[in-house]
Amino acid sequence: MAPVLPGTMLFSWEFPYMPSPLKYFFSRLVGAIVTILVGSLLVFLVMKAAPGDPALAVLGDFATPESIADFNRERGFDQPVLVQYMHWLNDLVHLDFGTSLSIASGRDIGELLAFRLPNTLTVGVYAILIAIVIALILGTSAAVRRGRPTDTIATAVSVLGVSMPDFWLGYMLILGLSIGAGLFPSYGFVPLSESVTGALHSGFLPALAIAAPMAAVFSRTLRAALVDNMDRDHVTVAKSFGHSRRFIFLHHVFRNSIIPFIVVVGLQVRYLLGGVVIIELIFGIQGVGSLMVDAAFARDYPVVQACAVTFLAIVLAVNFLVDVICAMLDPRRGGRS
Amino acid sequence: MKVSHLLKNRTALAGAVITVIFLLAIIIGPIISPWDSAGFDFASVLQSPTGAHFFGTDGLGRDVLTRVLEGARVSLMISTFGVGLAMLLGVSVGLYAGYLGGWFDDTVMRVVDLLFGFPAFVLALFLMVVLGFGVINVGLAIMMVYLPIFARITRNSTELVRNDPYIQAAQIMGQSTSRILFREILPNISAPILVQASVSIAFGIVIESGLSFIGLGVQPPTPSLGVIMAEGQEYFRRAPWVMTMTGLTITIALLALNLLGDGLRDLADPRLKSREI
Numbered sequence: 001m002a003p004v005l006p007g008t009m010l011f012s013w014e015f016p017y018m019p020s021p022l023k024y025f026f027s028r029l030v031g032a033i034v035t036i037l038v039g040s041l042l043v044f045l046v047m048k049a050a051p052g053d054p055a056l057a058v059l060g061d062f063a064t065p066e067s068i069a070d071f072n073r074e075r076g077f078d079q080p081v082l083v084q085y086m087h088w089l090n091d092l093v094h095l096d097f098g099t100s101l102s103i104a105s106g107r108d109i110g111e112l113l114a115f116r117l118p119n120t121l122t123v124g125v126y127a128i129l130i131a132i133v134i135a136l137i138l139g140t141s142a143a144v145r146r147g148r149p150t151d152t153i154a155t156a157v158s159v160l161g162v163s164m165p166d167f168w169l170g171y172m173l174i175l176g177l178s179i180g181a182g183l184f185p186s187y188g189f190v191p192l193s194e195s196v197t198g199a200l201h202s203g204f205l206p207a208l209a210i211a212a213p214m215a216a217v218f219s220r221t222l223r224a225a226l227v228d229n230m231d232r233d234h235v236t237v238a239k240s241f242g243h244s245r246r247f248i249f250l251h252h253v254f255r256n257s258i259i260p261f262i263v264v265v266g267l268q269v270r271y272l273l274g275g276v277v278i279i280e281l282i283f284g285i286q287g288v289g290s291l292m293v294d295a296a297f298a299r300d301y302p303v304v305q306a307c308a309v310t311f312l313a314i315v316l317a318v319n320f321l322v323d324v325i326c327a328m329l330d331p332r333r334g335g336r337s
Numbered sequence: 338m339k340v341s342h343l344l345k346n347r348t349a350l351a352g353a354v355i356t357v358i359f360l361l362a363i364i365i366g367p368i369i370s371p372w373d374s375a376g377f378d379f380a381s382v383l384q385s386p387t388g389a390h391f392f393g394t395d396g397l398g399r400d401v402l403t404r405v406l407e408g409a410r411v412s413l414m415i416s417t418f419g420v421g422l423a424m425l426l427g428v429s430v431g432l433y434a435g436y437l438g439g440w441f442d443d444t445v446m447r448v449v450d451l452l453f454g455f456p457a458f459v460l461a462l463f464l465m466v467v468l469g470f471g472v473i474n475v476g477l478a479i480m481m482v483y484l485p486i487f488a489r490i491t492r493n494s495t496e497l498v499r500n501d502p503y504i505q506a507a508q509i510m511g512q513s514t515s516r517i518l519f520r521e522i523l524p525n526i527s528a529p530i531l532v533q534a535s536v537s538i539a540f541g542i543v544i545e546s547g548l549s550f551i552g553l554g555v556q557p558p559t560p561s562l563g564v565i566m567a568e569g570q571e572y573f574r575r576a577p578w579v580m581t582m583t584g585l586t587i588t589i590a591l592l593a594l595n596l597l598g599d600g601l602r603d604l605a606d607p608r609l610k611s612r613e614i
Contacts (some may be wrong), residue, residue: 168566
């Protein structure tokens with residue numbers, strides 16, 4: 001069995017009559033779709049098995065058996081679980097996530113997500129960009145000055161970065177840059193649709209808090225990949241041709257190091273989105289993570305479910321993107337499925 | 338891997354030393370501390386760090402250092418419990434999947450891939466909603482986050498060695514499958530698993546403190562690092578030291594475990610080290 005990249009697709013499909021790159025593309029796409037179907041079923045079943053009656057959560061402790069029965073009938077909760085799942089899935093395919101039970105009672109969950117998802121994505125993408133910039137600086141300078149003080153310092157900084165809990169770092173950034181220096185707001189987020197500069201300004205601290213641990217992982221990966229490539233034979237050959245160091249680094253070392261780097265960036269999205277949840281709460285960002293926590297407290301099951309599936313969809317979409325980018329950068333990968 | 342090897346690797350040594358100091362502190366600290374972690378002292382509420390209270394006092398006048406040490410013990414125990422369970426189950430499943438292959442391997446790895454599709458903290462959060470709050474459930478949530486990682490690492494390592502001559506020898510000798518798995522294969526693939534364990538325990542502490550911080554994990558009055566930070570967050574502007582010191586403690590613990598993990602990784606794979614330096 002071909003080695004499966006961590007975090008990639010659950011199922012792969014073969015398309016025998018298609019050209020190889022397309023085949024790869026489609027098999028990944030179908031795999032992602034099947035994964036999200038299985039994942040949503042799992043989320044649904046586990047949620048159904050959860051203790052606590054959603055009817056009680058909505059109607060309160062003084063609910064009569066009749067009102068509970070009415071509620072369950074109205075919502076379709078009295079039907080067999082698989083029938084409920086099929087209904088839910090059918091709605092999901094039409095981007096109808098149902099309605100919220102308690103936190104925004106009666107409101108359409110799709111509406112809630114449509115409002116909040118852009119904020120989560122903005123902060124997430126912002127964090128990835130910051131992490132990549134830091135990693136390019138730290139990782140490259142460490143690799144180029146391998147074994148010298150710069151390398152040691154860069155390595156120490158990255159171990160430290162990985163060791164700080166992101167939400168604590170968020171508070172430390174508030175303490176230093178917001179309360180102390182007054183440079184950034186400590187609470188609230190301006191959506192990207194309202195103001196680009198406002199989003200970049202108000203999103204900087206949360207994005208930086210999430211970016212720090214990622215930047216550490218990225219720069220270590222980049223350093224290891226660069227160092228590995230520097231020792232390869234083709235680099236020695238390029239040196240013997242008398243190419244400049246700069247040329248060799250950019251064309252023979254850096255280019256070959258990009259693929260492992262992108263794979264790790266893709267893998268870290270899983271941790272990034274986890275960090276987003278608490279960071280959104282701390283900085284008062286109206287995102288999917290804070291919605292999920294609010295819903296968790298209110299036992300608003302349909303909202304928790306919708307948020308979990310949304311997060312799964314984002315991770316799978318990013319993995320798909322990473323697979324496609326890697327296949328484009330490295331033709332050897334494309335034929336494999 | 339011997340202890341003498343550990344002593345020669347500076348990274349591993351530094352990690353091990355800080356870990357031991359940290360463990361001693363959280364075991365002995367609360368005993369020798371002159372303060373009671375639950376003793377209210379309304380005369381000394383929210384005092385900044387002084388000679389008497391190294392980490393200051395919290396909103397109820399309790400000594401933050403004593404509480405942090407006790408909280409670290411709770412957090413570390415929860416994380417170790419969760420990671421321990423994940424290791425036990427993940428390694429067993431991974432061994433069988435890697436050794437047997439076929440449909441069992443396929444099924445297990447598909448489940449693992451699916452679990453990998455969820456963001457780690459979202460998975461933990463989701464499980465807390467399903468299981469309900471509380472100490473044991475936080476441990477179980479941590480287990481679910483790390484289970485797929487242990488299963489995958491073990492399975493991949495097992496697959497690499499399963500056709501080695503010594504395994505064939507064991508098979509010819511008629512050893513049972515479980516004996517081959519746990520007596521022959523496991524000792525030979527234990528290095529990456531141990532590295533993963535030390536790193537996982539570190540991040541298990543972060544998951545615990547994150548869940549408890551937002552109020553979905555350990556519930557007060559049980560002190561855990563997350564609970565203390567949640568309390569510190571309420572008066573963060575007036576008394577930032579509660580939050581700062583607790584977080585610093587987590588950072589030091591994580592740093593130690595990460596260094597230990599890095600060092601162990603170098604020791605387990607000397608090729609990697611020579612390439613890195």
